[in-house]
Amino acid sequence: MAAYHLSTMFAALADPTRRAILARLATGERSVTELTEPFDMSLPAVSKYLRVLERAGLIARGRAAQSRPCRPEAGPLRKVADWTDGYRAIWEQRCDRFDTYRQQLKAKEKKHGRKQRGE
Amino acid sequence: MAAYHLSTMFAALADPTRRAILARLATGERSVTELTEPFDMSLPAVSKYLRVLERAGLIARGRAAQSRPCRPEAGPLRKVADWTDGYRAIWEQRCDRFDTYRQQLKAKEKKHGRKQRGE
Numbered sequence A, B: 001m002a003a004y005h006l007s008t009m010f011a012a013l014a015d016p017t018r019r020a021i022l023a024r025l026a027t028g029e030r031s032v033t034e035l036t037e038p039f040d041m042s043l044p045a046v047s048k049y050l051r052v053l054e055r056a057g058l059i060a061r062g063r064a065a066q067s068r069p070c071r072p073e074a075g076p077l078r079k080v081a082d083w084t085d086g087y088r089a090i091w092e093q094r095c096d097r098f099d100t101y102r103q104q105l106k107a108k109e110k111k112h113g114r115k116q117r118g119e
Helices: A006-013 A016-026 A032-039 A043-055 A074-085 A088-116 B006-013 B016-025 B032-039 B043-055 B074-085 B088-116
Strands: A059-061 A070-072 B059-061 B070-072
Touching: A006 A016, A006 A043, A006 A074, A006 B006, A006 B016, A016 A032, A016 A043, A016 A070, A016 B006, A032 A043, A043 A059, A074 B074, A074 B088, A088 B074, B006 B016, B006 B043, B006 B074, B016 B032, B016 B043, B016 B070, B032 B043, B043 B059, B043 B070
Parallel strands: none
Antiparallel strands: A059 A070, B059 B070
């Protein structure tokens, strides 16, 4: 796990086919052969994509010599999620600002309404 | 926003310096000049990193001709976080499995305890 770096993980995720393979594996373990069909790819082509994901630590492969089923690796994927979580504050702060603005607007409208009703 | 793709964003994030610049901007807007100091880099070097982040939609730059301050862009960063959130189920499922196992273990221990006390 320590050997897997964010840069390698992000680089592996920068390809739509690799992300699609990962999404497929999220629904359950699959052998390389099982992955060739939905992606309409040859076995060597799928294997190439899997190798990049495996080297990045994003998937692991079973030991059964024939099928070597692939599954996504929770730990490294969590590392990526933890990184993005660090930036959650940025948009949450923006939402907070928007909420404050909306509340100020509401208060103004209420005040204005009172004035119109002569309160 | 629609023009910013996950692949371009992940590729931009696959570099430690670009991530470090983004982390610096998360604490507040900075001009290119202000970014050269902590990174001990020349202005053209920082500009090059910023261009990649800007093209990926991860940062935006102000219009003030002299400083053009940089800030992180919440929308695209959220898109990356939403993607990783989709995989949260994988490790949460693992934790659930662990919880089930722990509960089963507790139930067993309870049962065993009762037997020992002759209940």
